[in-house]
Amino acid sequence: MTAISMRDLRKSYGTLEVIHGIDIDVDSGEFVALVGPSGCGKSTLLRMISGLEPISAGQMSFDDQRVNDLSPAERQIAMVFQSYALYPHMSVRKNLSFGLENLRMDRAEINRRVEAAARMLAIDGYLDRRPKALSGGQRQRVAIGRAIVRQPRVFLFDEPLSNLDAKLRVQTRSEITKLHKQLKTTMIYVTHDQVEAMTMAQKIVVLNKGKVEQIGRPLDLFERPANLFVAGFIGSPRMNIYPGKVVSADGTGVSVESAHLGRFTVPHAIAGIEAEGDIVIGLRPSHLKLGAAEPGAGGGTMTVEQVESMGHETFVYGRTSQSEDLTIVHVPGHFEAEMGASLAFTFDPAFAHLFSAASGRSLKEART
Amino acid sequence: MIAFLTRTRQKGRMDLTDWLAWGWAILGTLVVAIPVGWAVISSLKTEAEINSFPPALVPRAAQTITIEGQSKPLSVWIRKAPDGSEQTVALVRRIGLAATVLDPAKPQETFRVPVSELSQLKEFHLQWSNYTEPLKQFNFLRYLWNTVFVTVVATALTLFLNSLTAFALSKYRFAGRNAVFALILSTMMIPLSVIMVPAFMVIVGLNLADNLWGVILSTVSTPTGVFLLRQYMLTIPDDLIEAARVDAASEFRIYWRIVLPLCAPALAVLAIFSVIWRWNDFLWPLIVLSSPDNYTLQIGLNSLQGQFNVQWHYILAMTVVTLLPVTVVFLFLQKYITEGVASSGVK
Amino acid sequence: MSAPASIAPRAVARSERVGEGLDAVMRVVETPMAALQRLIGVARMPYVFILPNMVLFTIFVFVPVGLAIAYAFTGGTDLLIWDRPYVGLENFKALLDCGNYLEPATCRYNLFWTAVHNTWWYTLLNTLGTLFFALMTALVLNRLTWGRGFFRAVFFYPVLLSPVVVGLVWQWFLAREGLLNGFLTEWLDTRIIFLLEVGWSRAWVVYVSIWFHMGFYMLIILAGLQAIPRDIYEAAQIDGTSQWRQFWRLTLPLLMPNLLVVTVLLLIRSVQVFDEAWVLTNGGGPGTANTFIVQFIYQTAFSPELRLYGLASAASVLMGIGLLVLTLSQLWLAKKAEV
Numbered sequence A: 001m002t003a004i005s006m007r008d009l010r011k012s013y014g015t016l017e018v019i020h021g022i023d024i025d026v027d028s029g030e031f032v033a034l035v036g037p038s039g040c041g042k043s044t045l046l047r048m049i050s051g052l053e054p055i056s057a058g059q060m061s062f063d064d065q066r067v068n069d070l071s072p073a074e075r076q077i078a079m080v081f082q083s084y085a086l087y088p089h090m091s092v093r094k095n096l097s098f099g100l101e102n103l104r105m106d107r108a109e110i111n112r113r114v115e116a117a118a119r120m121l122a123i124d125g126y127l128d129r130r131p132k133a134l135s136g137g138q139r140q141r142v143a144i145g146r147a148i149v150r151q152p153r154v155f156l157f158d159e160p161l162s163n164l165d166a167k168l169r170v171q172t173r174s175e176i177t178k179l180h181k182q183l184k185t186t187m188i189y190v191t192h193d194q195v196e197a198m199t200m201a202q203k204i205v206v207l208n209k210g211k212v213e214q215i216g217r218p219l220d221l222f223e224r225p226a227n228l229f230v231a232g233f234i235g236s237p238r239m240n241i242y243p244g245k246v247v248s249a250d251g252t253g254v255s256v257e258s259a260h261l262g263r264f265t266v267p268h269a270i271a272g273i274e275a276e277g278d279i280v281i282g283l284r285p286s287h288l289k290l291g292a293a294e295p296g297a298g299g300g301t302m303t304v305e306q307v308e309s310m311g312h313e314t315f316v317y318g319r320t321s322q323s324e325d326l327t328i329v330h331v332p333g334h335f336e337a338e339m340g341a342s343l344a345f346t347f348d349p350a351f352a353h354l355f356s357a358a359s360g361r362s363l364k365e366a367r368t
Numbered sequence B: 001m002i003a004f005l006t007r008t009r010q011k012g013r014m015d016l017t018d019w020l021a022w023g024w025a026i027l028g029t030l031v032v033a034i035p036v037g038w039a040v041i042s043s044l045k046t047e048a049e050i051n052s053f054p055p056a057l058v059p060r061a062a063q064t065i066t067i068e069g070q071s072k073p074l075s076v077w078i079r080k081a082p083d084g085s086e087q088t089v090a091l092v093r094r095i096g097l098a099a100t101v102l103d104p105a106k107p108q109e110t111f112r113v114p115v116s117e118l119s120q121l122k123e124f125h126l127q128w129s130n131y132t133e134p135l136k137q138f139n140f141l142r143y144l145w146n147t148v149f150v151t152v153v154a155t156a157l158t159l160f161l162n163s164l165t166a167f168a169l170s171k172y173r174f175a176g177r178n179a180v181f182a183l184i185l186s187t188m189m190i191p192l193s194v195i196m197v198p199a200f201m202v203i204v205g206l207n208l209a210d211n212l213w214g215v216i217l218s219t220v221s222t223p224t225g226v227f228l229l230r231q232y233m234l235t236i237p238d239d240l241i242e243a244a245r246v247d248a249a250s251e252f253r254i255y256w257r258i259v260l261p262l263c264a265p266a267l268a269v270l271a272i273f274s275v276i277w278r279w280n281d282f283l284w285p286l287i288v289l290s291s292p293d294n295y296t297l298q299i300g301l302n303s304l305q306g307q308f309n310v311q312w313h314y315i316l317a318m319t320v321v322t323l324l325p326v327t328v329v330f331l332f333l334q335k336y337i338t339e340g341v342a343s344s345g346v347k
Numbered sequence C: 001m002s003a004p005a006s007i008a009p010r011a012v013a014r015s016e017r018v019g020e021g022l023d024a025v026m027r028v029v030e031t032p033m034a035a036l037q038r039l040i041g042v043a044r045m046p047y048v049f050i051l052p053n054m055v056l057f058t059i060f061v062f063v064p065v066g067l068a069i070a071y072a073f074t075g076g077t078d079l080l081i082w083d084r085p086y087v088g089l090e091n092f093k094a095l096l097d098c099g100n101y102l103e104p105a106t107c108r109y110n111l112f113w114t115a116v117h118n119t120w121w122y123t124l125l126n127t128l129g130t131l132f133f134a135l136m137t138a139l140v141l142n143r144l145t146w147g148r149g150f151f152r153a154v155f156f157y158p159v160l161l162s163p164v165v166v167g168l169v170w171q172w173f174l175a176r177e178g179l180l181n182g183f184l185t186e187w188l189d190t191r192i193i194f195l196l197e198v199g200w201s202r203a204w205v206v207y208v209s210i211w212f213h214m215g216f217y218m219l220i221i222l223a224g225l226q227a228i229p230r231d232i233y234e235a236a237q238i239d240g241t242s243q244w245r246q247f248w249r250l251t252l253p254l255l256m257p258n259l260l261v262v263t264v265l266l267l268i269r270s271v272q273v274f275d276e277a278w279v280l281t282n283g284g285g286p287g288t289a290n291t292f293i294v295q296f297i298y299q300t301a302f303s304p305e306l307r308l309y310g311l312a313s314a315a316s317v318l319m320g321i322g323l324l325v326l327t328l329s330q331l332w333l334a335k336k337a338e339v
């Protein structure tokens, strides 16, 4: 059980800075996901936590102890690599025990831990095989097992599921969650897949271009994205985005005008909002309904480009005008529409997210 | 069989160039095989046979017979009498052009005949003592041991030190890495023949003259080895090294337990080459080693032919002993070796 | 790379026990290395790893290279450099002191110039000869669809022999009582003492060198041949190009970069001829007919009655400069071949 705190953490390769001052607090025993698009610095940050990558500036502490200059072994972390990085020339048993032997642990204790981990992960049948003789899922378990036997203070995962097929990925996802419940060890989990982060983590850190965009519980990120980036990144399919203008704002609500959505009123106050200001309106596909707008509600029409029906739910893709991004509407159940047909949609203004067009920051957030 | 032979590139009949190609290949094989084969055959001949001319194509020795009343076994000859009759006789002694012989059937009666009437009977015989004698008499066992010692120790050190360097060059970023690599590669351009005088002085300065370690230490670091291993290590994923680092392995342990086992194929190639290089080394041991007790096989062999009385039967036997290990290695590993040479240009 | 997947678990376990045994032995090095790592940090470990090799390179290559030049400017017969008097360019002057460079007898060190001449002729003939035979053999082997591996091995085999073995095997073959003279007597009723006649011995030295090293160059050329895509020939065949034309118009131009590299490599190695020629000719004979530059250096420096280290080093330096030019041109060619 280890709490981690990062203060103004920076990393440069030569003159190129790739991590630009990051502050994150991980509570003891917490499961934290680092998400962000590819190349945003997730792996680099994780490797800085692990001790594999030297920290250029800032402070990293485990339980209030500065660990900047400690090696991975001294930090007592364990890591599961994207490629698994199993030692190809060693049997599964040896893969698990190698780290313990390096610590000069007692042979009996090593065997006990290896057996226990193998049983827990159901790999006890393959202990004397080489990794090459295992399937992708089995290798993945061995990689996790290698981390477990160490009984580390912190588990680090770098996109551990990205090499598995979709079905196995869902299954392993829940197994890792279960593992966390069982071990109650601090875990930091890197993924570019926001679904993974949303379903597994207790806390999510959204990274972009080497900076933290938002830190919060999964539902917070979904319901109250701090900015346009998080709004676009979290949620699947992504949020619909439209340009708009504030017509008037007072203590009871904000009246908004948009070429695409007509005029509607958000029924709560937003501090510091100015009339005539340019804003961006964000609407989740699930908050849009097909049908004509009722008075007071917002709405628009779109030309249908594509309909994806999964049977129990349907996504309708269309455009409100040629120049705008696609509008996505989530329809429960099966639904059919002609390409090129004109469909009206509406929404409850209470669900509209407003962002400053200039800074991209959420205007709802300004209220709190 | 014929169909098999004629399956050439055009998948049709053999044309003229195919015949020429086969002719070249077979002729070439003879050109390679005959001198070596001749040395092997000759190495099993007796001293008398080896000096007789024209040479016999198979190793033979004089046929002998033990006769009662004679202290030594006698050689057997055919006597062709002037009347054309032939008779088998045993030679007792020979003085000038006359020989004293006897008929094995009547051992008591000796008689004299002109040498010109006699021709010797010979039988197939392999003179294995050509191999055993020099081992005792000329210290060849010592040379053999020295060579094995140099080969084994130098190869082990070559593998160890060069792989350690290759590990540093392929798996770490450190200031001066490229300069070090370039410096090592540049030593390929400096042949022994250019630096033999000062290199010998260094050996003398280190008190390693006439010492096998002087031969070993100067051959251990090879740019070829470093290069070969580095290229191979670059293909080992860095993740494995980081995983081991997370697994609390020290850097040396990572080298020893992760990188080295994974380099086995490249190490094998280098080991084969190193063994052959060290076994065959000539000029440098010739410079460094001066007392016969420290000679390697190559130097010992070379010194034999400089002697006043050239004993070819021994020289050839020891030549065969010297070429045998390399030949055996090649027989088993020829695919490995030829492909290693073709892909790396190493020799 | 690693063991095949089908390897039996028991075998895996056994190999791992062997590994553990080795491990115990290796602890002797590992423990101090780990301690060192704690002391100096991971970032400095690569310097530790390259250290032994760099020390050896320094002692046995870099220092001698520097010393070779220093020696060339000193005189006397002492080996240790600090005991040797500085003589300036004297050694070079002595070596280059010549009435007519084409006439070794007019030179102060006529043996050096004899060696230079011999080496020059040897290099020319050996390079051309090896190139011809290696190319022909590679073409032949590339053509065979059956037995190629066998013949490749046969032609390569001599490369692995030692110079002493090669020298002795051929000395015996060409000896007075040798097989070749056996045949000559049988067929032509004559006998030639090949290695005691100037012309013959020179020819045989070149021939034996080709015999010895041809397989190596053959392999390199063969690799080049096999890298030429098949479909080029198929296209040519469809066009009805004759085989002869195919060779001159397709094979040879495509092989040219490869052949150039081989040629320079051959030149570099030929200039350094010593071992097998020395053994074959029993020390460069008859007379000085087969004395080459390296032998001159070796004898000048190490024969007990001479010990002219300075003169030998001056000759080394001169040869080194020549080799450097060749090597640089090889690197340049190799680079051009890559592009």
Ligand SMILES: Nc1ncnc2c1ncn2[C@@H]1O[C@H](COP(=O)(O)OP(=O)(O)O)[C@@H](O)[C@H]1O
Binding pocket: A013, A018, A036, A037, A038, A039, A040, A041, A042, A043, A044, A045
């Ligand atoms: N060794 C390196 N040298 C220079 N740049 C690097 C290095 N490693 C990573 N980077 C850069 O750092 C950024 C973050 O990389 P990474 O952490 O791997 O991203 P990801 O979020 O996909 O895991 C990338 O832009 C990458 O190009």
Ligand SMILES: [Mg+2]
Binding pocket: A042, A043, A044
């Ligand atoms: Mg990554």
